[in-house]
Amino acid sequence: MIPLFIADPKVRPGGPSAWWLGRSLASLQESFLRKKSRLILRRGNAPDVLAAVVRETGAAAVLWDESFDPVQRKIDEAVHAKLTRAGIFCGAFNDSLLYDPRTVRNKQGTPFKVFTPFWNHCLSLEEPAAPVKFNGKLIAPSVWPRSEKLESLGFVSRAQWTEKIGRCWDPGEKGAKAVLQKFLRNRVADYSEGRDHPAKEGTSRLSPYLHFGEISARQVWHETRQHMIADRRPGIHRTGEAFLRQIVWREFAHHMLFHFPESVIRPLRKDFLKFQWRKDARLLRAWQKGETGYPIVDAGMRQLWATGWMHNRVRMIAASFLVKDLLQPWQEGAAWFMETLVDADLANNTFGWQWVAGCGADAAPYFRIFNPVLQGNKFDSEGDYVRRWIPELSRVPARFIHQPWEAPSEVLASAGVQLDKNYPAPIVDHAAGRKRALLAYHRMSEQRQK
């Protein structure tokens, strides 16, 4: 068996994702070496690379883990076509999802477009197969094919930010297992409540590991189920199920992307094609840099920049702010997230942004608009999250931490805050922004009727 990774230039990860992939491959190389095997690295057009490796080694079959995103699918098809023509056996298996998106259908035989029926349907299916522990030997070929150096694949960045992100994460399979065990031991029992408080570590933080396949959804599913049986803490069933529900949201997003690959660019609800966004590079830039003047939004955007990750509650708030308060196209936000997240995942990201923007198949209605002050008070009531990511506001009392512009001048002065000097005043008034968003939404709806 020849483990092989191909860096195909058609797949273009953002900076943090590329960094993660590089670290992940290094870790995978080590674990193959420990098993007296190797991980061969190549770069180039995947079908050509595979044909060359088959020629070099006389391999009889090529097996790979299937991915369902549009770019990868296209590559897989090309590989399959080229190799089968050459008489090579091809086999793809699904290790990234719990179920095969080609077979999950509702009673009408069409894909599910609403989450709850999808969830109920999944629960009615046979449980996904338990992962198999491999204890066997990896049989080495008589001659190993040539491998490129990991550094030459372009994933290893010398940029300064990688050092900072590196301190937050431990990519690789070992890290993934440790993170899951820690989550099940310490946090899953409080998941339903804890997951919404960004200052706490209440979420699983598994997203990048799941994205890169360092842990599979089936592993997470079965470990969690076992834990729910063994853990005697009250309420563990409810909170464990809330967590599994998130795993199935991921599943749903991947199935949706499989069935609607064009949703990466286009809104699923076609009336949104006519929505009047107010494209403004200045506003987009302020949002990206965490300079909107709304502390909970800015804290999230700065956490993203500093660590390659943002707490999910804050992702929703920040996304809502960009799309509704600033009326910027959701595609701009989605693109920024893909560039800056370590867990950048086309399916989850596309689904999430369409959900927030209200143009997804099963989305939040457009008139559901987050108020960043209320959300801040509700989920970061002490302001600890804001203080961690916006040091300029660290001395503002909790009463005003989510709306510093409302603080009396002496409070601001003693906290060392000068609005528009060391922290921006709000770039838009939320009440006015909300009204403007609703107006744009109504104009779109009227236009549809014409």
Added chain:
DNA sequence: TGAAATGTTGGGGCG
């Protein structure tokens, strides 16, 4: 996996 606007109820102050 909202929030704001609007409606309803009931207790207490007060003439």
Added chain:
DNA sequence: ACGCCCCAACATTTC
């Protein structure tokens, strides 16, 4: 003691 008003507190509707 009674009725009126005010306004929390909660419920419902609307966006």
